[in-house]
Structures are given as structure tokens and as C-alpha cells.
Amino acid sequence: MSYDEKGKGGAAGPGQDQDKLNTELINIIQFSEKVATALCRKMDRAEVLGAVEKEFTGSGKYTGSVLLLAEDRDNLEIAVSSVSSSDKKGFLEKMTGNSLSKYKISLDKSKIYGKVVREAQTLHVKVSDIIDELYPGPIAKLISVTLGYEKEVTILTPIWVRGSVGGVFAMTAPVLAELAVPSVKNLAAYISFALESASQRVEQEKADAEIRKLSAAVEQSIDGIAICDMECALTYVNNAFAGIHGYSPDEMIGMKATDIYSEEQTKNAAGRGGFNELQRCWGEETTHYRKDKTTFTALMSVTLLKDKNGNPIGHLAVIRDITERKTMEEELKKAQKLESLGILAGGIAHNFNNILTVVVGNISLAKMNMRAGEEAYETLSTAEKACLRARGLTQQLLTFSKGDSTIAEPIDIAVLIRDSAVSALNGSGVKCDFSIPDDLYSVSADKGQISQAINNLVINAEQAMPEGGTVRITAENVELGQGHGLPISSGKYVKTTVKDQGEGIPKENLAKIFDPFFTTRPKGSGLGLSVAFAIVKKHGGHISAESALGDGAAFHVYLPAM
């Protein structure tokens, strides 16, 4: 019968000597304390089970078993069995033909174990009753008689795992009165607690490792990641997010999102109330402010964060600086625009040139039939000059278009740069200052065309300094690696920079200066830069311009090295 059903604190059995019983009880209590002490320092499941086994084996008096529910929850598996002597163990294994450690007890077949696990009862039974149940037939008797189990008793009590029965603790001894039940239950509680803490520790370690893995991923992400609260104050930023904005992560905590991102954009995009009106997530190209007040274009996505109950608690922002990509896209657009214009301009220039030839030829003929000094002679000469200027223009247009073929040959780029610049500035009040190393890479190019490109840049520089000044021309070897942001392939280039001290180019014009016919000069045709651009592009290179108003303009020409 179940100990719980009979009531706690039952009397000693008839004929049992009270003093002996008391001593026995004290022994068990002391033993329990010893096991508890051994368990409290054990970290994992194997250590806990090992300690239980060691204490029982070392007691020489008690046998202890821990049986844990298998995954199917219908069988018990032996986790600890301290059958006191190895002789006994060997005999048992021989008789049953089973290794004890692999032995399974079916809860459907064993009433005793079934009661402990399925009804959470604590039982006080004779060992021979258990053997009868586990090994039906004559073999049970043989085992019980041989191993002296007929005299021994076992107390079986549940092992608790997360509030439900997860196994059975069984303690066996020759003398084990029912009065020992509370101590055995205590012992089972210690073991349950130690097993549960061990498994919680394992789970905690797993969870910690998962969190460490996730936070390392977020920390090391090349995309900027930030979290802000509902007042849009930043509560977390990763290194990339801080780096892109020119801050350290600590500096950014507590900053408002509007310090780095204009409120206007937020309202336009996410609704009148800004991100707090977001239903789920939003993503767009945005303009951000760096610490030094410069701006950059980013691709930003914002996700509304909610707590367990679905209440909004903040926002998660992921951004990527796409300035480089935007520049590339714009350069590509410009190149495509110039290419189609080139085809058009080339066609017109060709026909126009033919017409001019006829006009110039006829003017010459008309002049030949006149006497010098005649009034019409002067008028025709003016017309002829104008025609020749027009022919110069069509020549520029032809170079700009694809029509003009390139004769590539190895050139001494250093000499070419000097000669072109000097002849462009001939007779002007502008000086030229060169910084060109001797070991420039060799370049294969059309001498005439490159000279024209340099010439156009230097003339622009001169025109930008009507009061005089210095054009600074530098050349250097550069190696463009991955992600250099220019619309040319990676590799070795000669980079020539033409910088003046003029007024500079207003920001709004900077994107247009390479467009054919864009000019701000009263007598300009707006072809100089588009021609230079077309020439350099034809050579597999690139021209870019930079300028701050009032600080002159600088043009960088990249020509591929041989």
C-alpha cells in the first residue's frame, strides 16, 4: 500500500526494537545530508548522477537507483543503479540476460513503478515484490533467494522535473522502516533539484550562447543597426551605425533620431506622426547628417518593435550608406546621355562640315574675283572668318561624337601634359605650376585628343581666373581597388589633376558641367568639358570634378596605365 495513503509517521513495525529503529533513522538522515552536500556543487547532469552513485556505492549499506522517464514517457531508463556489490550486479545481469544500464522498465507492465510515476505515489515495498514483477516466472524466486532480496525493502518515490514526475528514486536497505519515508523523499527532492538546476544551467548556457552569437552578428554587421524608443531616442546603435554617422556608439546613445535624420523626411514617409504611426515597417532612400554636418544618402528600413502584448515599444532601423552607389548611378546616366547626344551631334556636325566646306570654298572664289579694297571684299572676309570658327566648332563636335577615330600609341604623358598646358596658357596672365613625378606609368593614347582634353581643362581654369592666378597641375600613379566608386574598372591609372584658384562651381551646376552646350560664359559654347569627357571615356578613363564655391575647381582625369 502507498505510504501516502496510509498517512505519514506510521509506527514502527511489530517486534522492531525502537532504539535500533531510531539509530537506523538517524543513519538515513545523516546519509541524506551527505548526499545533499555532495550534490550541491555538481554542475551537470552526469556529475549529479555520478555523485549519487558514488555516495550509495560508498555507503556499503544502501542501494540507490535513479530511473528517469524515457522520451516516450512510457518507459523508465536506469540512470543510476548502485547495486551494492559487483557480484550481485554480475549475477543479476547473467540471470536476466540484460545489461543493467540498458534495462528499461515499462510503466504499462509494472504496477509498482506505474503507481509512482503516473499517480505520483511513494511506495514502501519488498524488493522481492519488485523482482517478481520485473522478471515473472521461476527466475524471480532464484534472484530474490540468491541475492537475499526477500528480507530487503525499498522505498520508491517520484523524482520531480518542472512540476511533474520525471522519474523514480528507489532506496533499498535490509532494514528500512516506513518511518524512513520522509528522509527518502527528502533525498529524492535533493536529487530532483540538482538535476533540474543542471538542466536549467545547460539551457541557460545555450540561451546565452545564442544571445552572444546574435549580438556578435549585430555588432559586426556592415549595415548600421539602431534601436530607438517611442520618443525616437536612440537606445542602441552598432559600430557600423555610429561609424557611418561619424560618432562613437556611446556618443549616439540618447541622441534623437532627428539629430541625424530630418524630421520632414520622417513625416513625409511614415505619416504625419512620424515613425510612431508605422503599422509594421517602412523603407526608403534618406538623407542623413554626419557629426560634421555633412550629409550622405542611405537606404533605410524602419520596423516597429512591439512587446509580448503587441504594444509598440520602439523602432529598429537598418541603414546602408549608398552614396557611392548613387554616384556610380549618376555617372552611368551621364555617360549614357552623352553617348546618345554624341551620335546626334556627330551626324549633324558631319553634314554641317560639308556645307561649310561649300560655303568657305565659294567665299574664297568670290574673293578671288574681286579687287582688294572693294567694300564687299571685307564683308566676305568677315563671313569667311566666321565660317572657319564654325568649322572649329564642328571639329569639337566630331571629337565629342564617336565618329572621330582614336589612334592609340604609347605616349609620354608627363611631356604631353606640360606641352598642352603651356600652349593653352600662352600669352595669358595665368601661371602654371606642375607637380609631376618622373616615374609615371606609361599610357597608350591618342596624343592629339588627350592634348585637346588637357587644353580644354586648362583654358577653363584660365577663364575662371580673369584677374590672373596659378593653375596647379599634378599627376600621380594610382591603383583603384574594389569599391573605388568610379565608373571604370579597377586597376592602375595615371591621375592628372587640374586645379585653379577661381570662383569655383556652384553645387547646382556641378552635375551639369559635362552636359554638351551647358555654359555659364557669355561667349562659351558649352562643349569644352563634354569633349574632354568623351575623349577620356573613349580611352577607358574618367573625368570627375570637385569644387567648393570660392575655393576654385579641381578636375581629375584618370587614364588607364599600359
Ligand SMILES: Nc1ncnc2c1ncn2[C@@H]1O[C@H](COP(=O)(O)OP(=O)(O)OP(=O)(O)O)[C@@H](O)[C@H]1O
Ligand atoms: N575651372 C572652372 N571654374 C569654374 N567653372 C567652370 C570651370 N570649368 C568649367 N566650368 C563651368 O562649366 C561650364 C561648362 O564648361 P565647358 O568647358 O564645357 O564650356 P564653356 O567653357 O562654357 O564653353 P567652351 O569650353 O565650349 O568654350 C562653364 O561654362 C562653367 O560654368
Ligand SMILES: [Mg+2]
Ligand atoms: Mg570651356
